[in-house]
Amino acid sequence: MIKLIEKIEGEAKLNFSFKDEKIDFVTIEFMSTRNIENILKGKHALDALVINPRVCGICGHAHLIATVQALEDCYEDLKISNKAKIIRELTLNFELIQNHFKWFYLTLLPLFGHKQQVLKATYPSQLMAKAIALFGGQYPHTSYTIVGGVVCEPTEMDIIKLNHYIDETIRFFENNLVKTDSNSFLLSDKIDKFLEYEGDLITILQQIKEDDMLALGKSYDRFISFGENSYFKKAKSIKTKVNDSVSIEYVKESDIPSSFAKSVTFKENYYEVGPLARAMINKAALVKDSHRKYGDSIFSRILARVCETSQLLAHSKKLLERLDLSEPSYINPNVDISKINGSGTSAVEAARGSLIHKVELQNGIIQNYEIITPTQWNLSGGTKKKQGVSQKAMIGLSDTKTAELVFKTFDVCSVCTTH
Amino acid sequence: MKMIKLLWLSGITCNANTHSFLNYPFIEQFLNDFEFIYHPVLDSSYTLQEIVSNEIECDVLLIEGSISPEFQRADVSIEDIIRKYAPKVQKIVTVGTCATFGGIFSQSDYKDVTGLHFDKEQKNQKFENLFDKTISISGCPIHPEILVNTLYAIKGDIALRLDNFLRPKEFYAYTVHNGCVRNEYFEYKVDAHQFGELEGCMFYDHGCQAPFTHASCNKILWNEVNSKTRVGLPCFGCTEPTFPKANLFTTKKNMGVPENLPLGVGKRVYLTLAGITKAFKIPRLEKKLLDD
Numbered sequence: 066m067i068k069l070i071e072k073i074e075g076e077a078k079l080n081f082s083f084k085d086e087k088i089d090f091v092t093i094e095f096m097s098t099r100n101i102e103n104i105l106k107g108k109h110a111l112d113a114l115v116i117n118p119r120v121c122g123i124c125g126h127a128h129l130i131a132t133v134q135a136l137e138d139c140y141e142d143l144k145i146s147n148k149a150k151i152i153r154e155l156t157l158n159f160e161l162i163q164n165h166f167k168w169f170y171l172t173l174l175p176l177f178g179h180k181q182q183v184l185k186a187t188y189p190s191q192l193m194a195k196a197i198a199l200f201g202g203q204y205p206h207t208s209y210t211i212v213g214g215v216v217c218e219p220t221e222m223d224i225i226k227l228n229h230y231i232d233e234t235i236r237f238f239e240n241n242l243v244k245t246d247s248n249s250f251l252l253s254d255k256i257d258k259f260l261e262y263e264g265d266l267i268t269i270l271q272q273i274k275e276d277d278m279l280a281l282g283k284s285y286d287r288f289i290s291f292g293e294n295s296y297f298k299k300a301k302s303i304k305t306k307v308n309d310s311v312s313i314e315y316v317k318e319s320d321i322p323s324s325f326a327k328s329v330t331f332k333e334n335y336y337e338v339g340p341l342a343r344a345m346i347n348k349a350a351l352v353k354d355s356h357r358k359y360g361d362s363i364f365s366r367i368l369a370r371v372c373e374t375s376q377l378l379a380h381s382k383k384l385l386e387r388l389d390l391s392e393p394s395y396i397n398p399n400v401d402i403s404k405i406n407g408s409g410t411s412a413v414e415a416a417r418g419s420l421i422h423k424v425e426l427q428n429g430i431i432q433n434y435e436i437i438t439p440t441q442w443n444l445s446g447g448t449k450k451k452q453g454v455s456q457k458a459m460i461g462l463s464d465t466k467t468a469e470l471v472f473k474t475f476d477v478c479s480v481c482t483t484h
Numbered sequence: 485m486k487m488i489k490l491l492w493l494s495g496i497t498c499n500a501n502t503h504s505f506l507n508y509p510f511i512e513q514f515l516n517d518f519e520f521i522y523h524p525v526l527d528s529s530y531t532l533q534e535i536v537s538n539e540i541e542c543d544v545l546l547i548e549g550s551i552s553p554e555f556q557r558a559d560v561s562i563e564d565i566i567r568k569y570a571p572k573v574q575k576i577v578t579v580g581t582c583a584t585f586g587g588i589f590s591q592s593d594y595k596d597v598t599g600l601h602f603d604k605e606q607k608n609q610k611f612e613n614l615f616d617k618t619i620s621i622s623g624c625p626i627h628p629e630i631l632v633n634t635l636y637a638i639k640g641d642i643a644l645r646l647d648n649f650l651r652p653k654e655f656y657a658y659t660v661h662n663g664c665v666r667n668e669y670f671e672y673k674v675d676a677h678q679f680g681e682l683e684g685c686m687f688y689d690h691g692c693q694a695p696f697t698h699a700s701c702n703k704i705l706w707n708e709v710n711s712k713t714r715v716g717l718p719c720f721g722c723t724e725p726t727f728p729k730a731n732l733f734t735t736k737k738n739m740g741v742p743e744n745l746p747l748g749v750g751k752r753v754y755l756t757l758a759g760i761t762k763a764f765k766i767p768r769l770e771k772k773l774l775d776d
Contacts, residue, residue, distance in 0.1 A: 072525055074499050097555065104592065109731050109734075112730060112731065114733075119588050119624065120498060125498065125500065149680075171525055181526065183515060186506070191509065191707070194707045195708065201710075202706060202710050202712035202714060204706070206722075208717060208720070209715060211679060214679070214680055216679045218680055226709075394680030480497070480499050
């Protein structure tokens with residue numbers, strides 16, 4: 066039975082096979098690709114900074130940051146100011162936050178029988194877009210960070226404005242998602258106690274409990290994350306055992322015959338990426354407690370994504386305190402990119418998980434470009450014997466409606482997958 | 485007043501127009517005045533599957549993304565979906581540069597990728613019968629206010645004056661240069677721009693296309709707060725049929741003169757003006773803006 070899954074930044078087809086009235090196997094098909102990697106070939110390296118955000122309208126900023134870091138990795142000795150690094154991290158955080166709000170209020174609520182809450186999605190995400198625009202000029206599709214730093218020179222007044230955007234977003238979170246002050250929320254470490262709060266997140270989590278859905282959506286309990294910054298770590302977590310010896314060289318992409326998307330593995334295994342993976346690696350107390358009780362189920366996955374929103378808001382405030390405006394925003398690279406021969410790799414944590422870019426340059430011209438997106442990790446299509454993460458999470462369910470719910474808890478991004 | 489029914493149809497796209505639209509500040513008001521029979525993110529009256537397999541009543545067809553005869557949505561050719569709905573609607577709006585001119589994805593692997601009426605500057609014959617009912621809102625992505633206010637103009641039966649590419653002149657008669665806070669550095673040809681500074685104009689060395697790009701980015705600010713050129717990022721000409729050009733961070737020059745000059749300014753006029761302005765020395769523009 067084939068079901069068209071809509072409103073996932075495009076569509077995908079899930080082809081379910083049933084055995085004894087339970088889902089026995091499911092294939093995931095993406096029906097198109099734009100082949101941006103091909104578009105990049107032969108282009109001037111810096112043009113990738115303009116082209117790559119156009120991979121995706123909802124998480125294009127992650128593609129910008131991944132691009133600049135991949136290009137910078139082609140240099141042997143490139144200086145970037147701390148200020149530029151912090152600004153890049155901030156704007157990427159803001160994009161993650163706006164994605165999470167949109168996912169919760171536009172994608173998730175209808176899956177639980179509620180109406181979409183458009184204003185609750187757009188109000189905080191517009192604030193976060195404004196915060197990006199302070200540095201980047203606009204959102205979506207800025208190219209404000211370039212090899213050597215960032216193009217903007219923020220002033221104290223910009224920072225005051227920025228603090229207002231962040232504070233207002235925090236206030237929104239506290240008034241809607243979990244009705245408590247963020248400090249107590251961030252200190253929560255017991256899921257049962259946490260459920261005593263009120264708020265839109267709590268409503269959904271309670272509904273999962275009441276509707277007996279706590280065991281839904283479990284997969285391999287195997288997580289990975291490659292992006293590193295002041296908040297995220299590069300590591301993997303097998304159940305709760307965290308190990309930081311992961312290297313991108315073991316990441317492998319392979320074709321799926323029935324789909325335009327490609328599978329991706331680490332040392333031949335499928336891993337879950339995204340907020341739940343990051344929380345497990347960061348040992349976020351509340352998510353860990355939920356995981357201890359309910360495993361890598363939709364409950365933990367939803368909780369992790371919403372918790373990350375609050376954590377990133379709080380962390381962004383801390384990052385801002387470290388921002389020294391007297392440092393240079395941009396340091397002119399000592400070698401012009403048109404003289405660069407070499408290759409570069411980057412990994413950043415995008416809203417849905419690890420995003421990897423690889424570039425090869427010859428005299429500053431792109432010879433080859435590879436993009437591995439987060440949704441590829443989670444939606445990799447395996448065989449019956451070796452299923453992908455989201456495939457496994459859907460096996461054993463008795464209806465396709467529930468399967469769609471499980472599928473969408475991975476916050477699927479079709480346009481990224483079909484880059 | 486009657487609720488206007490909108491169909492938001494996606495071609496080959498990154499969805500940024502969809503998300504830029506969600507940045508419209510008064511979205512609730514908008515959703516009270518318009519009904520989406522289909523939208524790629526927002527709840528709508530019908531599913532995509534229903535849209536492609538039935539004929540649903542609709543007033544305005546919005547097309548996002550470039551068009552190729554090969555491209556399908558829900559297993560139906562995008563061109564067939566357009567052919568089904570376009571004759572019935574009152575207006576068609578091409579949302580973004582891809583839908584208008586082909587844009588970035590005209591370089592994708594699909595066959596014959598174009599905008600609805602234009603293949604870059606070239607006019608297409610394919611949908612010529614729809615030309616008179618189309619309005620183009622170019623931009624990569626569109627500015628939400630420009631799209632929304634155009635839709636309100638359609639709703640209110642306001643006749644919009646359009647340019648040769650069917651873009652409302654009220655938004656596209658301006659250039660991105662109008663309202664840029666770096667204008668003076670341009671006017672007096674202070675050409676020492678460095679990235680990461682409040683000062684300087686990116687036109688002379690860093691590829692800024694603002695003086696010859698039709699758009700209102702510095703008149704109607706982005707996200708209500710800023711613009712690319714204000715922060716120090718060159719304009720890449722994303723509202724124009726030629727987007728994206730190559731070598732976007734470099735100004736192409738012949739014998740020291742930029743290849744593309746401000747709209748309507750000939751080379752001789754430019755050189756004469758440059759000669760005069762070079763004779764000025766304006767201390768205010770030579771030093772850092774905020775220094776004593």
